[in-house]
Amino acid sequence: xxxxxxxxxxxxxxxxxxxxxxxxxxxxxxxxxxxxxxxxxxxxxxxxxxxxxxxxxxxxxxxxxxxxxxxxxxxxxxxxxxxxxxxxxxxxxxxxxxxxxxxxxxxxxxxxxxxxxxxxxxxxxxxxxxxxxxxxxxxxxxxxxxxxxxxxxxxxxxxxxxxxxxxxxxxxxxxxxxxxxxxxxxxxxxxxxxxxxxxxxxxxxxxxxxxxxxxxxxxxxxxxxxxxxxxxxxxxxxxxxxxxxxxxxxxxxxxxxxxxxxxxxxxxxxxxxxxxxxxxxxxxxxxxxxxxxxxxxxxxxxxxxxxxxxxxxxxxxxxxxxxxxxxxxxxxxxxxxxxxxxxxxxxxxxxxxxxxxxxxxxxxxxxxxxxxxxxxxxxxxxxxxxxxxxxxxxxxxxxxxxxxxxxxxxxxxxxxxxxxxxxxxxxxxxxxxxxxxxxxxxxxxxxxxxxxxxxxxxxxxxxxxxxxxxxxxxxxxxxxxxxxxxxxxxxxxxxxxxxxxxxxxxxxxxxxxxxxxxxxxxxxxxxxxxxxxxxxxxxxxxxxxxxxxxxxxxxxxxxxxxxxxxxxxxxxxxxxxxxxxxxxxxxxxxxxxxxxxxxxxxxxxxxxxxxxxxxx
Numbered sequence: 001x002x003x004x005x006x007x008x009x010x011x012x013x014x015x016x017x018x019x020x021x022x023x024x025x026x027x028x029x030x031x032x033x034x035x036x037x038x039x040x041x042x043x044x045x046x047x048x049x050x051x052x053x054x055x056x057x058x059x060x061x062x063x064x065x066x067x068x069x070x071x072x073x074x075x076x077x078x079x080x081x082x083x084x085x086x087x088x089x090x091x092x093x094x095x096x097x098x099x100x101x102x103x104x105x106x107x108x109x110x111x112x113x114x115x116x117x118x119x120x121x122x123x124x125x126x127x128x129x130x131x132x133x134x135x136x137x138x139x140x141x142x143x144x145x146x147x148x149x150x151x152x153x154x155x156x157x158x159x160x161x162x163x164x165x166x167x168x169x170x171x172x173x174x175x176x177x178x179x180x181x182x183x184x185x186x187x188x189x190x191x192x193x194x195x196x197x198x199x200x201x202x203x204x205x206x207x208x209x210x211x212x213x214x215x216x217x218x219x220x221x222x223x224x225x226x227x228x229x230x231x232x233x234x235x236x237x238x239x240x241x242x243x244x245x246x247x248x249x250x251x252x253x254x255x256x257x258x259x260x261x262x263x264x265x266x267x268x269x270x271x272x273x274x275x276x277x278x279x280x281x282x283x284x285x286x287x288x289x290x291x292x293x294x295x296x297x298x299x300x301x302x303x304x305x306x307x308x309x310x311x312x313x314x315x316x317x318x319x320x321x322x323x324x325x326x327x328x329x330x331x332x333x334x335x336x337x338x339x340x341x342x343x344x345x346x347x348x349x350x351x352x353x354x355x356x357x358x359x360x361x362x363x364x365x366x367x368x369x370x371x372x373x374x375x376x377x378x379x380x381x382x383x384x385x386x387x388x389x390x391x392x393x394x395x396x397x398x399x400x401x402x403x404x405x406x407x408x409x410x411x412x413x414x415x416x417x418x419x420x421x422x423x424x425x426x427x428x429x430x431x432x433x434x435x436x437x438x439x440x441x442x443x444x445x446x447x448x449x450x451x452x453x454x455x456x457x458x459x460x461x462x463x464x465x466x467x468x469x470x471x472x473x474x475x476x477x478x479x480x481x482x483x484x485x486x487x488x489x490x491x492x493x494x495x496x497x498x499x500x501x502x503x504x505x506x507x508x509x510x511x512x513x514x515x516x517x518x519x520x521x522x523x524x525x526x527x528x529x530x531x532x533x534x535x536x537x538x539x540x541x542x543x544x545x546x547x548x549x550x551x552x553x554x555x556x557x558x559x560x561x562x563x564x565x566x567x568x569x570x571x572x573x574x575x576x577x578x579x580x581x582x583x584x585x586x587x588x589x590x591x592x593x594x595x596x597x598x599x600x601x602x603x604x605x606x607x608x609x610x611x612x613x614x615x616x
Contacts, residue, residue, distance in 0.1 A: 026053045026093050027078040034072040043068045043084070051077055053093075056172040057100035058158045061089065092135060092247050094162050097172055099135050101160070115175060116150045117183040119143055119163060127187060130165035131243050133265070135172070140239055140264055153177070163187060164243055221330050221346070222298065222314045231279045231294055232257045233264070240267025240283065240298055248272070248286070257281035257296065267298050300331070316347070333361070334373075348375075348387040355379040362387030376406075383410075389418075404432075414441070430454070435486070449486030453507060456491075465490045465513065471613025473564065475542075475591030476502065479613070483508065494524065499583065499592045502526040502542055513550075513558075520548040520560075528568065528595070532581070539599050540570035546611055558615040566591065567606040568598040 031050050035043050040062050044055050068084065075083075077098070081091060085100075092099045119130045126147025133140045134151060136159065141149040153159055156177045164170045168187035175183060222228055228237075236258055251273040254260030257280055262269050270284035276291030285301045295305055297313040304320045305311050311323045316331035322338040329337075332347035336354070343353045345361040350373040353359040359377040362385055376392030377383040383395040391406035393399040399410045403418035409425045416424070420432040426441040435446040435454070444454035447462045454461070461484050469481040469492075476496035481504075483492040488511075494504040506524025513520075524546075528539040546564040553559060582600070583592035591609050598605040 026051060026098050027091055028076050030074055031077055031080060032072060032074045033070055033080055036069050037067050038069070039064065040066050040068060040084070043070075047077065047080065051098075053096050053098050055100060056094075056097045056160060056174075058102075058160070058174045060158070061100060061102055094133070094135065094164075094170065094172070094243070097162075097170060099160055099172065101135070111154065111156050111177065113153055113178055114150065114180045115153060115159075115161065115183060116148070116181075117185065119147045119149065119165070119185045119187060121168070122186060122188060127165045127168070129238070130163065130168075130187070131239055133162040133164070133239075133243060135160040135162055142235060142238060162243075222312070225312060225328065227294065227310055228296055228312055232267075232281045232296060236264045236267055236281060239264055240281075243268060247283075251275070252280070252282070253277070254280040317345075343379075349377075349385075349390075350375050352392075353377045353379075353383075355381075357381040358384070360384045361390075420446075430456075449489070451486065451489075453485045453489040453491055455507070457493075457505075459484050459491050461485055465510075467513075467615050469494075469560070469613055469615045471560070471611050473591070473611040474589055474607075474609035475500070475566070475595060477589065479611075487512075492522065492524070494526070496526070498589065499531065500539060500595055501529040501531060503529075504542070504544070506544075510548075510550075516552050518550045518552070518558075519562075520550065522546045522548065530599070535599065536571065536574040538571050539574070539595075540568060542595075543567045543569070548611075550615070556616050559613075560615050561610070561612045564609045564611055565606070566594070566609050567604060568595055569604050570598045570602050572602045574599075574602075 029051055031047065033047065033050065035046060041064065048054055078091060081089065088103060089100045090103055092101070119127045121127055128143055128145045128147065130143040130147065131140065132143070132149040132151060134153060139151045139153060141151055143149050158174050158176050160172055160174050162170060162172050163185045165187055167190055169190050171185060171187060173183065175181060247268060248270045252261045252266065252269065252271045253275045254266065255277045257266060258264055260266060260280065266281045268283050270286055271282050272287040274280055274282055274285055274289035276295060278292055279294035279296065280291055281296045282298065284299045285297055285303055285305060287303045289295050289305045291307045293308055294310045295307045299315045301313045301321065302318045307323045309323065309325045311321050311327045313329045313331065317329050317333045317335060319335045321327050321335070324340045326342040327337050327339045328344045330346040333345045334350045336352050337343045338354045339356065341355065341357045343355040343359045347362060349361045353361065357379060358381055359379045361377065374391050376390065377385060378394045380396045382397055383393045383399045385393065385401040387402065389403035389405050390401045393401060393404065393408045395410045397411055398413045399408050400415045401408070404416050404420045404422055406422045408414045408416065408420070411427045413428060414424045414426045414430045416432040419434040419436060421436045423437050424430040424432065424439045424441070428441060429443045430439040430441040431445045433447045435449045435452050437452040439446065439454040439456065441456045443458045444456040445460045446454065449461055449464050465483065465485045465487060467483045469483060471479045473479065476498040479494055479496045481492050481494035483490050485491055489507070489509050491507050494506065496502045496504065504524040504526030506522050508520055508522035510520035511518045524544050526542045528542045529537055530539045544564055544566050547562040548560045549562045550558050550560045582596045585593040591607060594605040594607045
């Protein structure tokens with residue numbers, strides 16, 4: 001098992017070596033340190049002042065006689081500590097404390113001992129729900145209403161005990177192993193403003209340089225998810241949300257969130273490799289995680305996460321997230337998210353969501369970060385995106401977005417509340433506020449068209465080109481057309497009546513229709529129908545390209561005329577006729593002659609024609 005885990009971890013680490021790492025903590029913070037012939041304690045005091053934190057350690061770990069000289073170096077705190085202690089110590093961040101511990105575990109035994117006591121405030125009042133935490137993760141305890149705690153510990157080495165409570169300063173005490181000890185602690189109120197006034201550099205150092213989600217909002221949302229409450233105990237949630245610990249572990253194994261290698265403190269640990277037999281709960285993942293039922297991450301997931309039922313992440317996801325049923329992220333996502341049913345991202349996405357039923361991103365209840373980069377959603381049912389823009393939406397039923405810069409395809413409805421800069425294709429209805437591209441659907445609606453045109457049976461442009469046109473031509477005594485579209489491109493429906501009937505759909509373009517003189521070009525295809533009962537009702541198809549020369553009489557009425565080119569493709573399966581009934585080629589409506597000839601001979605005919613009408 002260990003060999004397999006090691007191989008898997010190395011493989012994942014190689015894949016993810018270029019991926020984003022967790023937000024900066026004190027160990028990652030760059031410090032410019034320069035000291036000459038100073039003691040270890042003095043050097044560490046200087047580091048505390050430069051970094052805005054406090055060291056906590058057993059005094060036995062340091063050599064007070066050792067003198068240190070370091071020329072100016074801009075390094076992370078972890079690199080500086082490795083140089084000072086030659087790799088003998090390990091480091092952990094708890095709140096504003098950087099804890100130093102020995103890597104040498106010699107002297108450990110199976111000795112069991114108990115530490116107990118009472119935690120109070122400065123007035124002697126007991127503090128309920130204070131957290132007592134042994135820094136090696138052996139034990140943790142939440143005080144009762146009387147402020148009492150009880151820890152069962154193991155070993156004969158000194159132990160660092162962290163005492164913390166919301167609104168109070170963390171206190172770390174080192175106690176010597178013994179059979180039974182009692183330690184009462186008084187916690188002082190946390191006065192952040194007074195510290196920042198006396199040490200202004202501290203305020204700057206303790207603020208993250210990267211934009212993060214509001215933790216108060218995120219914690220509340222994570223705890224309100226019913227699945228999280230079902231899988232994670234209230235005690236584990238309380239400890240992880242109220243104890244600020246940063247610790248990285250190579251591997252953890254959990255059966256359920258409270259039963260595993262990290263016990264109730266699993267929500268405080270960042271894991272490189274996490275394996276959950278049923279479900280697990282971690283602070284962060286920096287590598288690979290797999291769970292047969294669920295994976296729950298309090299902060300970020302950077303890497304690959306796979307679960308049989310659900311993945312839940314409290315902040316951002318960077319990498320690949322796959323689940324048999326649902327993925328829920330309360331931050332932003334950069335990567336690929338795959339679920340058998342539902343993908344939900346509270347922030348924005350940069351990458352691709354693939355869901356069997358529903359994809360949702362950039363919900364309105366959280367301010368999303370406007371990512372620059374490609375993003376898309378593919379689902380068998382519904383796609384919802386509330387962010388700045390999306391490049392691709394493919395939904396079996398419904399797509400909704402604020403802005404599309406690419407392609408939107410659905411089986412039924414596409415809805416864009418902003419700009420569509422690309423193509424909308426739906427089986428029934430397309431809607432957008434501003435169109436810079438093409439709409440293809442049974443019904444298309446746009447508030448404004450800047451560039452492009454709609455293609456559909458019904459096209460409605462609220463603030464666009466709207467014209468009715470009544471005309472006559474060489475083939476039909478009367479035509480009525482409705483044209484709608486943008487300022488230059490439009491589509492139209494036309495009905496023609498004469499010896500034959502036709503219903504046409506077409507697209508056209510025009511020069512500036514507001515000028516006195518203008519021109520337009522219409523191209524259409526239509527179905528041709530017989531009015532003679534001796535013939536089949538459907539006669540064939542008629543294709544027409546028509547050039548219009550337009551003269552504006554007044555604001556509302558325009559005279560239009562011009563030549564046309566026509567081609568008739570007859571319906572070749574209609575029944576044979578015993579007679580021919582050709583129109584006169586020399587009369588005003590000579591096009592009927594070519595229509596008759598095409599229908600009777602079942603051969604295509606083409607001719608040049610004319611048109612004259614009024615547009616208003």
